[in-house]
Amino acid sequence: MTKPIPIFIGVDPRERAATNVLIDSLYQHSSTPLAITPLLTPQLEAQGLYWRPRDPKQSTAFSFTRFLVPHLMGYQGWAIFMDCDMLARGNIADLWALRDEQFAVQCVQHDHVPGETVKFLGEVQSAYPKKNWSSLMLLNCGRCTALTPEFVNTATGLELHRFHWLAGDHEIGAVPEGWNHLVAVQDAAQAEEAPLLHWTLGGPWFQAQRTMGGALAAEWFVARDQAFRLFE
Template identity: 80%
Template structure:
């Protein structure tokens, strides 16, 4: 029997609608069982795993807590981390099949250089190398032992998101770009075949961004309506 794929989703309390739609889209499109864990910051704090103060450059509640996934896995096996502002169109088992033991982490290696200084709800938009690489990660947890709670709670944001906790970039494997398509950032034509959409600038669950991505926003609303449809 196939073991459930462990998936950890970073949750921000302002994006609960996005989280629920993402979970439904993952389960509806998956060919195998999934073990989905929403990463809720107050829960991690109560467990003594997360205690750092909010950073002024931190856009979401899970900006840094995402790196606790290897700890939550007991530093064993593989796991997927993903931001909550995503929508699955494809079978996540196909992403899972890409894991390669020669790497400690695998991700879509974007070249995202934002021009704006703010994004959703006025949150800061901070440019840095490897931006958005950590928004979707296949983590080889036994090779991520440097990610202790102590390190995560004292390291800078750049040290975490630029993977300074690895021996070098040779430990980072590449995932095809369609598995983390940045809505309203990348060429819309590339979204047509993308199995996973990512509203990194803010999505249609925010009133002022209801049309973000145009047709892709309509697709998100259709997924929402399907997830919460009442049956006779």
């Protein structure tokens, strides 16, 4: 029997609409059962897993909680983490099939150097090597044992997001770029066949960014309307 694919979604309370549309899009396009867990900071705090104060450079509630996924998996098996500001257009089972035991983490290895200093809702835009790599990760949890709750709550943001908890970059594998297409950052033509869109600068669920990505924003609204369609 095929086990459901474990997917953890980083949730920010300001992006609940984005989270719900992402979840529906994952289910609608998947050929395999999914086990989706939204990472809600208050729940993790209540369980004694997350206690670090908010960092001034932290733009979302899940900036650091994403690194608790291996612990939540008991450091066994594989899991997918993704930011909530995404939209699935392809079969997530195709990404799952790319798991490679020689790696501890697999992700799209962007070369993204932000030109702006702020992003959605005036949040600070930070520039650092491996920017956006951690926004979509295939995690080989048994090889991520350094990510204890104590480490996640005390390490610097750069130590976490630059994967300093691994032995080296040789433990990071690449997946095709379409699995984390950065809307309004990468060439729009690249989005045509991309199975996963990512509104890293803020998406159409924010009033001020309702047209972010042009036709891609319109596509998000179609997905939203389909997710919440009322049937008579």
